[in-house]
Amino acid sequence: MTSAPLISVRDLAKHYPVRKGLILAKQIGTVRAxxxxxxxxxxxxTLALVGESGCGKSTTARLVLRLIEPSAGRIxxxxxxxxxVKGAAQRAMRRRMQIIFxxxxxxxxxxxxxxxxxxxxxxxxxxGDDASRRARxxxxxxxxxxxxxxAQRYPHEFSGGQRQRIGIARALAVNPELIVCDEPVSAxxxxxxxxxxxxxxxxxxxxxxxxxxxxxxxxxxxxxxxxIAVMYLGQIVEIAPKRxxxxxxxxxxxxxxxxxxxxxxxSRRGQVKPLQGDVPSPLNPPPGCRFHTRCPFAQDRCxxxxxxxxxxxxxxxTACHFAETLxxxxxxxxxxxxxxxxxxxxxxxxxxxxxx
Amino acid sequence: xxxxxxxxxxxxPERPGLLAxxxxxxxxxxxxxxxxxxxxxxxxxPLLAPTDPYDNDLTKVMQPPGSPGLPLGADxxxxxxxxxxxxxxxxxxxxxxxxxxxxxxxxxVLGFLAAFYQRWLDGPIMRLVxxxxxxxxxxxxxxxxxxxxxxxxxxxxxxSVATIPxxxxxxxxxxxVVMRLDYIEAARAxxxxxxxxxxxxxxxxxxxxxxxFATLRFGQVILLGSALSFLGLGAQxxxxxxxxxxSEGRNFLFFAPHIAVVPCILIFIVVLAFNILxxxxxxxxxxxxxx
Numbered sequence: 123m124t125s126a127p128l129i130s131v132r133d134l135a136k137h138y139p140v141r142k143g144l145i146l147a148k149q150i151g152t153v154r155a156x157x158x159x160x161x162x163x164x165x166x167x168t169l170a171l172v173g174e175s176g177c178g179k180s181t182t183a184r185l186v187l188r189l190i191e192p193s194a195g196r197i198x199x200x201x202x203x204x205x206x207v208k209g210a211a212q213r214a215m216r217r218r219m220q221i222i223f224x225x226x227x228x229x230x231x232x233x234x235x236x237x238x239x240x241x242x243x244x245x246x247x248x249x250g251d252d253a254s255r256r257a258r259x260x261x262x263x264x265x266x267x268x269x270x271x272x273a274q275r276y277p278h279e280f281s282g283g284q285r286q287r288i289g290i291a292r293a294l295a296v297n298p299e300l301i302v303c304d305e306p307v308s309a310x311x312x313x314x315x316x317x318x319x320x321x322x323x324x325x326x327x328x329x330x331x332x333x334x335x336x337x338x339x340x341x342x343x344x345x346x347x348x349x350i351a352v353m354y355l356g357q358i359v360e361i362a363p364k365r366x367x368x369x370x371x372x373x374x375x376x377x378x379x380x381x382x383x384x385x386x387x388x389s390r391r392g393q394v395k396p397l398q399g400d401v402p403s404p405l406n407p408p409p410g411c412r413f414h415t416r417c418p419f420a421q422d423r424c425x426x427x428x429x430x431x432x433x434x435x436x437x438x439x440t441a442c443h444f445a446e447t448l449x450x451x452x453x454x455x456x457x458x459x460x461x462x463x464x465x466x467x468x469x470x471x472x473x474x475x476x477x478x
Numbered sequence: 479x480x481x482x483x484x485x486x487x488x489x490x491p492e493r494p495g496l497l498a499x500x501x502x503x504x505x506x507x508x509x510x511x512x513x514x515x516x517x518x519x520x521x522x523x524p525l526l527a528p529t530d531p532y533d534n535d536l537t538k539v540m541q542p543p544g545s546p547g548l549p550l551g552a553d554x555x556x557x558x559x560x561x562x563x564x565x566x567x568x569x570x571x572x573x574x575x576x577x578x579x580x581x582x583x584x585x586x587v588l589g590f591l592a593a594f595y596q597r598w599l600d601g602p603i604m605r606l607v608x609x610x611x612x613x614x615x616x617x618x619x620x621x622x623x624x625x626x627x628x629x630x631x632x633x634x635x636x637x638s639v640a641t642i643p644x645x646x647x648x649x650x651x652x653x654x655v656v657m658r659l660d661y662i663e664a665a666r667a668x669x670x671x672x673x674x675x676x677x678x679x680x681x682x683x684x685x686x687x688x689x690x691f692a693t694l695r696f697g698q699v700i701l702l703g704s705a706l707s708f709l710g711l712g713a714q715x716x717x718x719x720x721x722x723x724x725s726e727g728r729n730f731l732f733f734a735p736h737i738a739v740v741p742c743i744l745i746f747i748v749v750l751a752f753n754i755l756x757x758x759x760x761x762x763x764x765x766x767x768x769x
Contacts, residue, residue, distance in 0.1 A: 187667055216669030229660035232766055233682040242678075243668040276765040292664065 126201060127162035128332050129186065129219075129300055134159045134195035135356075136181050140405065154404050155181045157356040158195070160431070163300065168326065168333040170343040170364075172379070173353035176401060179336045182353070183302045186334060187221055188212070199300075217247050220293035224305040226285035230277035236263070236288055237273045243295040262291040266321060283314035290321065294329070302334045307342060319346055340383050344368060349437075352376045355412045356404055358431060362438035372440040374417045374448065386467065411443070419448055499762040506758030512751035520571050523564040531565040531718050533557060540734040551736045554726065555716075559736070563744055566718040569630060570748070573703045573719075574696045577637035582692050584638070585645025590676055590684075592646065593653030604650065607643040615640035615702055616709070623711040630719075633712035637699045645691060652687040656680055686760045693756025697749030704745070720745050 136156040141147035156178040163169045171179045184190045186197060188204065196205050204215050220243075223229035230239055240259035244250060250258065260270050266287040277285055286306065293301050303322065307315040323346060325331060337343050343350060344364065351361040352375065360373040371377045378397045399416045402408050408415050414424040423443055431441045442448070494502075501507045519526060528547075534555040543551040543559070550559035592603040619636035626632045656662065657680065665679045704721015706712040713719035715726070720741045727738025761767050 184663075189663055189666060213669040216667060219667075221664065221667045223660040223664065225660060229664055231661040231665070231679050231683065233685075234678075235765075242665070242670075246668050246670040246674070278766045289664075296668070 127198075128165045128167075128200055129163045129334070130198040131162070131182075131186060132160045132196045132198075134182065134185055134197065135193045136178075136185055136190065137193040151405050154356050154407060156185060156192075157404075157407075159353070159356070159358055160195075161351050161358065161361060163332050163334055165299070165332055166326070166330050167348045168335050168346050170335040170337055170347035170350045171353055172337055172340060172343055172350060174338060174379075174401060176404070177353045178356040178404075179338075179353055180304055181356075183221070183304050183334060183336050187219055187302055188215070189221075213247070217243075217296045218298050219300040219302065220296065220298040221302045221304060222286075222289050222293050222306045225309050226282045226289060227309075229289045230285055230292075232277050235274055235276055236268075239277075239288065239292055240273075240295050243292065247296055249296065258295070259291075262294055263288075265294065265325070266291045267317075282310055283317060286310060286314075286318050287321065290318075290325070294325070297329075298331070300332045300334065302336070304336045305338070306335075308337070308339060315342065322346065340379065352379065355401060355407055357412060357441065359413065359442070360438075360440040361431070362435075362440075366435065366438045370438075372434055372438065372445040372448075373413075373442045374419055375413050376440075411441070419444060496762055500758055503758055503761075505754055506762075509751045509754035509758065512747065513755050516567065516571070516748060516751065519564055520568040523568050527558075527561040527564045529558045529561045531557065531561050532716050533561075540730060540737065542734065543736050543740070550740055551734070553723070553737045554730055554734070559740055562718045562723060563720070563741065566720045566723055566741065567744065567748070569713055569718065570700050570703065570720040570745070573630065573634055573637065574700045574748075574752075576634050577641055577699045577703070578692050578696050580634075581638035581641025582645045582688070582695065585642040586649045586681075586688055588642065588646040589649025589651075590653055590680060592650045593657055594672065594676055594680065596654070596657075600650075603646065607646045610639070610643040611647075616705065619706045619709075619711050623706075628711045628714055630713055630717070633703050633706050636706065636711075637703055640702070641695055641699065644695065645688070648687055648691050649684055652684040653680055656683045659683075685763060689756050689760040689763075693753050696752050696756075700745060700749060720748075 134156060135154070135158055138153040138155060139149045140151040140153060142150045159178070159182055161169060171182060173179050181190070185192050188197070188207075192205065196203060198204065199215060199218065204212075207215055234242070237256060237259045240262055241255040244255045244258065249255070256273075260273060263270065263272055268284065268287055268291070272280070272284075277288070280288065290306075306322065307318050310318060319342060322333070326333060333346070335343070335346055347364050349361065349363050350367045351358045352367075352373065353359070354375050360367065360371065360376045362372075367376065368380065371380055382396060397416050402412070402415055408425075409428075410426045411417070411420070411424040411429050414420040417424065421444070427443070429441045429443045431439045433439050434445050500510055534557050535552070536556050538545070538548065538552040538556040538558075540554055541548050541552040541556075543549060545551060548558060548560075550563065552558055553562060588603050588607070592600045615636060618639050619633065622636045622639070623629075623632045626635070662675070662679055665675050670678075700720070703712055704719070704724060707719050707722035708725035713722045715722070723741040724738050724745070727734070727736075727741070730737050
């Protein structure tokens with residue numbers, strides 16, 4: 123991918139002041155929800171942002187869309203700086219990036235029919251006339267696998283998966299180039315998750331969309347992403363192509379995340395050491411490397427000096443002082459899979475391939 | 479999904495209209511009928527009333543209901559109660575409507591602004607509301623009557639002012655809940671103007687709270703207006719007003735109870751009918767409750 127990125131984020135930060143006092147509130151601290159995040163998303167690419175709850179994934183997503191204002195940093199969309207655009211320019215920008223939400227029960231206005239929900243963005247951007255908008259709404263419904271007679275219904279008449287499809291159709295209504303997917307499947311059943319994920323991939327192939335895909339489920343991420351950025355406490359600790367990240371994770375946190383993926387292998391029981399301790403408060407992040415409080419490899423340098431995100435291989439960057447010298451075995455989950463379990467999994471895989 | 483089932487879904491009949499949905503509920507149908515009847519009676523009072531509301535006949539003073547030519551009796555001045563009630567209904571309904579419309583409307587706007595521009599306006603607006611709330615309606619009425627002189631106008635103004643803070647608080651509360659929902663963010667992500675966002679996405683989803691409070695307040699306003707009239711701040715004799723009529727009848731409660739009781743019954747019916755209708759309207763307007 124050598125072309126110019128569709129969206130380019132540099133040193134993006136969102137700090138929330140914490141105030142105390144009734145009338146003359148004094149600022150007593152700052153929550154560093156997002157603290158210096160940089161990444162690019164190219165055309166037709168899916169960049170997944172992963173990390174545990176509260177690490178700033180969703181905040182980053184909303185910052186990119188300018189739904190909340192960044193405290194620092196720049197966002198460029200298709201080469202144009204959009205960090206401070208207002209008015210008509212901002213509306214034009216909004217037309218090119220859309221969002222899909224996590225909770226399908228909160229993301230649709232219960233007072234609007236499906237047609238109204240789908241035509242609303244077109245009305246706002248003055249696309250077409252009433253008849254063409256309605257036709258487009260039906261087209262969108264078919265595109266996401268719903269049917270024409272669904273158009274006159276209200277959101278409460280649909281299931282969670284169907285609502286998520288409507289949410290996707292709404293995002294597509296204005297032909298955006300980038301869609302931010304904020305945990306689009308984590309509120310759905312596993313079987314529905316697969317449908318929605320495949321729909322998203324299908325749409326990406328047909329419409330050439332770019333996704334910024336927020337998730338905490340690594341199995342989902344492995345399926346949809348081209349590249350993955352791992353976030354911890356408001357910072358990106360590792361960013362790499364999917365294959366490189368899963369095969370050779372460099373950052374201890376990434377390794378811990380990967381090791382926490384459940385494996386269908388009973389012999390692994392007791393061998394996986396989950397991370398100790400809790401995520402430190404973003405109100406008072408630890409000095410040096412933010413992960414050092416929980417890192418099994420932490421050394422003195424980690425407690426003092428904040429590691430920079432640096433390239434360790436082509437396209438693979440990580441923020442760890444000792445990325446090259448970390449012992450592999452401790453958290454390597456691949457070797458933990460016993461041979462019998464591997465054979466059994468291979469049989470499953472083969473059966474799956476034959477069916478397709 | 480079987481083929482027949484699907485065909486049935488495709489051929490779904492038209493959704494019933496608002497009126498049809500209202501009439502399905504017997505209590506709602508009755509309240510709608512009552513409200514329409516009351517409104518018609520108030521509007522057509524000059525046509526329906528058998529006599530002039532100010533026509534007193536001292537030979538008929540305090541005649542009980544059922545006397546010849548006086549189905550509801552006559553008051554202490556010998557005026558026909560039916561006529562007085564019809565004209566009184568006019569004044570009371572108008573008072574209730576205007577006060578709820580103006581006070582509720584302004585209050586709702588303040589509430590929406592406070593919730594939507596929470597960062598800048600919530601503090602100032604809600605402190606203003608707190609200040610307004612700290613004055614009892616009666617006191618506001620007294621002050622306004624002192625400025626503009628007693629009369630219907632002063633009462634309506636006082637009642638409107640007293641309604642603003644209550645509505646503002648209720649609307650702000652429910653708007654704050656709605657503001658946190660994703661569809662508001664989705665609407666914002668489409669790039670619409672704030673006005674459209676409030677009007678089309680925020681306000682409709684706060685409607686049930688507004689409806690419930692407006693109808694409740696309508697009843698309260700009529701009663702409060704009566705209280706103000708009773709204090710001599712509102713409708714001045716001989717203008718008929720339901721509350722004023724009830725308070726005039728108070729002196730004769732032992733000899734001619736109907737003078738006070740009949741207007742009270744009418745107030746009761748008005749308040750009840752509007753409350754039930756408001757509830758029914760709220761349900762009928764909510765797509766989630768449609769069958």
